[in-house]
Amino acid sequence: MRHPSQTTTGGSKTTACCAKVGLKRGPWTSEEDEVLANYIRREGEGQWRTLPKRAGLLRCGKSCRLRWMNYLRPSVKRGHIAPDEEDLILRLHRLLGNRWSLIAGRIPGRTDNEIKNYWNTHLSKKLISQGIDPRTHNPLNADHSSPEDKPSSSKSNPTPTPTPTPNHNLVASALEDTVSGSQLLMNKGSGYYNPNPNLHNFNGLANENDNDINYCTDDVFSSFLNSLINEDVFNNQYHIQQQPSPLISSPPASAFGVGWDAPIMSSAEGFNRHEPKRFNDHAEKRF
DNA sequence: AACCACCTCAACCGCGGATTT
């Protein structure tokens, strides 16, 4: 939570809406929640920039959107993360890295913010305590992890956010084996870090042919993820942590055969509303 | 009771892609 009196630093294209004099910041009151929820129920989502004014709220559009998406939306599930959800988060993070919106899109009722928080406060520590590097999902002593990977008790660095280095070996080899890489377009625009430099083009699929995005349908991508997540290879990975690579070097045929349409939790709802369009956003600046 | 350290998570920030003008 930020202190409402905190000043907004400039420089961003979005600063204007947040820096307007008189706009309220900080925690939402129940009255504001009610106004926002009622308005959206009446008029629908979208037009966030103008929504506060239309709804009669002294908030910026971003704040309204965030509040709705993370808290007020009827589909948001509150409360404890169930063990099966936790397991799914682990699997998805292993596949996708810190793509919280993607992960959240496959866990009904959970928001990216919630999952991100849960990861930073629980799961990353849990993995570390199990001797697993939360970035790579490989054994900690197997990669030369730096001291900052260790749990920190420092207030100044309370929740280390590991740089995502998901194990893409499985994803990539699956791509190479079964699907034309560009069809999945998982990394248009150098989307996220590719820990395996041998996988040429995996980090920038379709850069040479952006038209390929047209072949990447939600169904295809969703099914692809489902099949990967459902693979026993991930269970094996966590139980037999010492030998990740041989296990994942050759995904079973079921990954793209029988298991192709296997649901995870709620495939229809789960698939992120923005994917694969934004699958690769922002990663470039971070890696 | 008071203090301190740590933890949690709602909210904000900065950025970049997409869309509109």
Place this chain on the structure above:
DNA sequence: GAAATCCGCGGTTGAGGTGGT
């Protein structure tokens, strides 16, 4: 085609809560 604006993402912050001493 360029500029402006909108939208949504991942990273970060810090107030409030909790537990230990």
